Amino acid sequence: MPEQSWSDKRERQYKEIKSSQKKRGASTDRAEEIAARTVNKNRARSGEAKSASKSSTRGSSPQKRGGKRSGNRQGPGGPTKDQLYNEARKHNIKGRSSMTKKELENALGR
Structure with missing residues (x-):
């Protein structure tokens, strides 16, 4: 108290x-x-x-x-291209450097 x-x-x-x-x-x-x-x-x-x-x-x-302002930095458009790229790198997806945001989403199965 x-x-x-x-x-x-x-x-x-x-x-x-x-x-x-x-x-x-x-x-x-x-x-x-x-x-x-x-x-x-x-x-x-x-x-x-x-x-x-x-x-x-x-x-x-x-x-x-209820925590709507806590730690979630993805925003209304979902994750950024950089966030998707980093995730693709973790999954070792080939050709990720030349992909668009939409292509990265598809490659990650989103």
């Missing part, structure tokens, strides 16, 4: 998120960080925090977003 100014509701929320992250295999430190960030963002969105950034007050809540 990092913050003394949190309400009982926020304390329960923190404990629940931390517990959930631990069940998913996160380390204790990482689980505490995620829980604290989520609770603080929710406090900012509801006006409980003294200050809040624009990114904290706009957009969907962390619970609704």
Whole structure:
């Protein structure tokens, strides 16, 4: 419980998120960080925090977003040509250097 100014509701929320992250295999430190960030963002969105950034007050809540911004860098068009090329190199596909993105996708069976 990092913050003394949190309400009982926020304390329960923190404990629940931390517990959930631990069940998913996160380390204790990482689980505490995620829980604290989520609770603080929710406090900012509801006006409980003294200050809040624009990114904290706009957009969907962390619970609704559900990791949509995490690590996935493929974007709406799928993987980039470079990503496909690297995958083709791992699979040792011949002629990959002269292939287009579409040809790489076909060669990889996408």
